[in-house]
Amino acid sequence: MGAELVALGASLLAAGILARAGRRIGLPTIPLFMIAGIIFGPNTPGLSFFDDASDLGLLATLGLVLLLFYLGLEFSLGDLAKGGRKLVLAGVMYLTLNVGAGLALGFSFGWGNREALVIAGAVGISSSAIVTKLVVELRRVANPETRVILGVVVVEDIFLALYLSILQPVLGDAQGISEILISVGTAFGFLIVLAVVARKGAALVGRLIATDDEELLTVCFVGFAVLLAGIAEEVGVSGAIGAFMAGLILAESPVRRQIERAVLPLRDTFAAVFFFAFGLTIDPGDLGDVAIPIAAAVLTTFALNVVAGILTARLYGFGRRAAANVGLTVLARGEFSLILAALALEAGLDPRIGPFVAGYVLVLALGAPILASQSKPISRCIPQRLLTSRPPGAPSG
Amino acid sequence: MSSDITENDLPGIGRSYTVSGTDGSRVLVVLHHSGRRDLYVLAPDEEDDPLATVTFSDDQARRLGSILSGAYFKPLAVAQVEAVIGGLLIDWATIRADSPGLEHSIEALEIRRMTRMTVAAIVHADGSSIVAPEPREVLRLGDQLVVVGRPEDLPAFLQLVIG
Numbered sequence: 277m278g279a280e281l282v283a284l285g286a287s288l289l290a291a292g293i294l295a296r297a298g299r300r301i302g303l304p305t306i307p308l309f310m311i312a313g314i315i316f317g318p319n320t321p322g323l324s325f326f327d328d329a330s331d332l333g334l335l336a337t338l339g340l341v342l343l344l345f346y347l348g349l350e351f352s353l354g355d356l357a358k359g360g361r362k363l364v365l366a367g368v369m370y371l372t373l374n375v376g377a378g379l380a381l382g383f384s385f386g387w388g389n390r391e392a393l394v395i396a397g398a399v400g401i402s403s404s405a406i407v408t409k410l411v412v413e414l415r416r417v418a419n420p421e422t423r424v425i426l427g428v429v430v431v432e433d434i435f436l437a438l439y440l441s442i443l444q445p446v447l448g449d450a451q452g453i454s455e456i457l458i459s460v461g462t463a464f465g466f467l468i469v470l471a472v473v474a475r476k477g478a479a480l481v482g483r484l485i486a487t488d489d490e491e492l493l494t495v496c497f498v499g500f501a502v503l504l505a506g507i508a509e510e511v512g513v514s515g516a517i518g519a520f521m522a523g524l525i526l527a528e529s530p531v532r533r534q535i536e537r538a539v540l541p542l543r544d545t546f547a548a549v550f551f552f553a554f555g556l557t558i559d560p561g562d563l564g565d566v567a568i569p570i571a572a573a574v575l576t577t578f579a580l581n582v583v584a585g586i587l588t589a590r591l592y593g594f595g596r597r598a599a600a601n602v603g604l605t606v607l608a609r610g611e612f613s614l615i616l617a618a619l620a621l622e623a624g625l626d627p628r629i630g631p632f633v634a635g636y637v638l639v640l641a642l643g644a645p646i647l648a649s650q651s652k653p654i655s656r657c658i659p660q661r662l663l664t665s666r667p668p669g670a671p672s673g
Numbered sequence: 674m675s676s677d678i679t680e681n682d683l684p685g686i687g688r689s690y691t692v693s694g695t696d697g698s699r700v701l702v703v704l705h706h707s708g709r710r711d712l713y714v715l716a717p718d719e720e721d722d723p724l725a726t727v728t729f730s731d732d733q734a735r736r737l738g739s740i741l742s743g744a745y746f747k748p749l750a751v752a753q754v755e756a757v758i759g760g761l762l763i764d765w766a767t768i769r770a771d772s773p774g775l776e777h778s779i780e781a782l783e784i785r786r787m788t789r790m791t792v793a794a795i796v797h798a799d800g801s802s803i804v805a806p807e808p809r810e811v812l813r814l815g816d817q818l819v820v821v822g823r824p825e826d827l828p829a830f831l832q833l834v835i836g
Contacts, residue, residue: 408685
């Protein structure tokens with residue numbers, strides 16, 4: 277046990293110190309946690325804290341559960357309703373472009389149909405964590421386009437929930453259409469049961485868990501989230517979606533605010549373990565074999581994000597600066613891509629998905645913040661005539 | 674003046690409040706779930722970067738808040754500062770030379786029975802203070818009374834004691 281504790285402590289410390297160094301030059305934490313896993317893993321020379329990522333299995337899964345639990349907790353259809361149809365349109369437009377392109381890329385790689393489905397999600401969905409952090413760090417919370425950016429991320433989160441619920445049965449070992457249909461049916465049945473609980477039984481669950489004592493509250497909500505994740509996994513739905521639904525149910529409870537505060541340090545710690553553990557599985561030598569798919573995916577995503585930024589700006593009558601801010605901020609990829617890759621590897625899909633998603637996330641998680649911080653000069657490259665739906669006479673951005 | 678404040682949800686971050694100043698400039702406050710607060714002084718043109726930004730910890734923000742609200746140090750200019758918490762009001766009032774309560778005890782004035790307000794503390798002119806004063810405490814010139822009660826009972830109190 278002592279040796280394991282030393283390894284775990286050293287891993288967290290290494291990840292934390294590396295991320296702190298990156299923080300000084302404005303880099304997000306997620307890719308650096310993963311890099312720490314690569315450096316201190318079995319596939320690189322030098323120290324290896326864990327030779328097998330599965331040694332961190334339970335703790336890393338806890339990170340995944342808490343990530344999705346927080347997503348469910350923060351999830352609010354009300355935010356979307358307030359944003360109106362325009363916001364939904366902007367989000368759906370973004371997803372159609374990016375998930376569509378991801379699916380096309382996935383099939384063009386020829387790694388298989390299930391692999392293509394995973395790649396569609398990994399390439400299509402932005403990182404909520406990096407995007408929100410970017411908006412705060414770049415001091416853009418007050419900008420009019422920021423509400424659109426956060427709204428698009430909310431639409432992506434909804435999509436992620438639906439997508440995860442159909443993905444697991446497809447990833448599972450169901451053979452043939454009928455078996456897949458049955459497991460998709462079970463998955464949706466389970467989700468509907470949980471959705472009903474969220475609507476009707478939230479008060480009951482709330483009473484079970486709600487207490488003014490932060491210690492007891494934390495123990496209870498973590499138990500609830502982990503339990504639902506486990507049950508979901510047992511009935512053949514992804515544990516991630518179970519955790520998401522647990523968050524959704526508790527979002528209706530009177531102690532939502534307390535949970536939001538209490539879950540953050542837990543989520544951050546165990547999510548770091550999850551990203552580190554993912555890094556352990558990556559052999560930098562494999563990155564060369566998937567360099568072309570990575571380059572193709574990065575370029576496609578970049579181009580489509582610029583297009584989506586411009587289309588969103590047209591929709592809202594924003595200027596060039598806002599168009600660039602939308603496109604370059606939402607460009608960040610991170611936790612969701614890594615979660616999908618981890619699920620795919622666990623299900624025994626083509627192992628190339630691991631290094632592919634790792635490389636793709638590294639480029640875009642590190643590149644998007646740099647590009648977003650330079651959006652002002654970059655925005656001058658956007659031809660003004662592409663934003664013709666601006667109200668006439670308005671000053672250019 | 675609550676109509677001057679606009680409130681927005683920031684999914685994944687927290688909430689934001691925009692407050693207008695008397696000179697027409699606007700300040701945006703971001704309350705993070707983590708307790709962090711960001712303050713933006715906004716440029717007149719929405720598309721420009723904010724003129725200034727400051728980040729506070731929860732503790733620092735509360736201190737700034739209490740200064741702004743006048744609770745930390747009550748400037749003379751702010752005569753009508755009142756804080757309402759959960760429907761209860763806390764206010765400060767100073768005994769002047771012409772106040773009807775001058776040189777009377779709390780008991781004699783029957784403050785609680787007549788006005789339903791409670792004197793929670795007295796700060797004397799020399800800076801010394803008493804928390805939860807006895808009913809026989811006599812109100813002196815320059816005493817600052819900290820009173821607690823329902824907002825609707827405040828006028829009666831002011832009429833009876835302060836004048």
